[in-house]
Amino acid sequence: DPDLARKLEASGASAKQAGFVCKMAGKAANKFAAALSRMPAGLGKVKIKEIVMKEGDRSRTKLVLTCSGVNMEVNADHYKKLLSLVSRSSNLADNSDDKLGGAGAAAVFRLLARYSTFQGAHYRAGGFQAAIHGGCFDVLLQEFGCMLECFASPMNCRYEHFCSAHISTDASFGSIGSFFHFRPAGGSFEANPPFDDATIQRMVAHMEDLLSTANKPLNFAIIIPFLPDQVGWQQVYTSSYKRAHLKVAAAEHGYYEGSQHDRITRFRVAPFDTSVIFLQNDAGRDKWPATKPKLRLLREAFKPKLNLNPHSLGFGANSK
DSSP: OHHHHHHHHHTTOOHHHHHHHHHHHHHHHHHHHHHHHTSOSSOOOEEEEEEEEEETTEEEEEEEEEETTEEEEEEHHHHHHHHHHHHHHSSOOOOTTOSEEOHHHHHHHHHHHHHHHHHTSSGGGOOOOOBOOHHHHHHHHHHHOOOOBSSOOTTTOSSSSBOOSOHHHHGGGTBOOOGGGOOOSSEEEEEOOOSOHHHHHHHHHHHHHHHHHOSSOEEEEEEEEOOTTSHHHHHHHTOTTEEEEEEEOGGGOEEEOTTGGGSSOOEEEOSSOEEEEEEEOHHHHHHSOOOHHHHHHHHHHTSOOTTSOTTOOOOBTTBO
């Protein structure tokens, strides 16, 4: 896996060490895939147990989903959100009060297992991608018409439909697949990609290709760390389609936790300055101009939300 090797080398491993790890991981994956192929098709019953998670003076209800001896945990409010997405996006039926969960519970179990595996199945393996606040989405929707996320997951998506990395598990929750396979002729979209320089470079190349061929107004509102020494940031900032750049200081804004579906509080203060960069074709610039008053509204929406209700998701027809 070239991406894995690149990340291992970036973390300090030698090229030889990275190659060895990739080789061993590939062998283990092939062995596991062969074992899975010999197992009966289908997923067993998913049992659901309710527990209360406490952290200091805060508490939150969590559900433990168990299938074939494997446990996956999710906050109760996120479980309800995921079932809502399933009901909107597929024909799966579920009774969330049934301790032997139905098709919806099975879809949630598969989803959580997939993302746990992708993350590394251990907190030391890294975190999930953080998300912007609902207030930021409101400004982007009202002022720029953004109605779809280019990089999201069922756990942190704002809208019913979104792009995500794992279509095999995410489609039941409204995902339309990878952003890199998404080719809109027009529209307005929010892009908060993984903060990986190679991914950002690939993202801007895809966006510029779309902007060069779009026959309708097209806008991308991109949220990335302010890292002017990184190639990815430079490519976004110097794009011929850039119409505006808003820099938000670290102390002046915050994000939703990437693992919000498994934590007591959803909010965190940003550890870095953030760039919001608008890439638009000419028609997109005319339809959604990034004026100073609009950027001021967006800056205000970015302010930390640490004092808000940590349990509230605010998910509706057009929101989380």
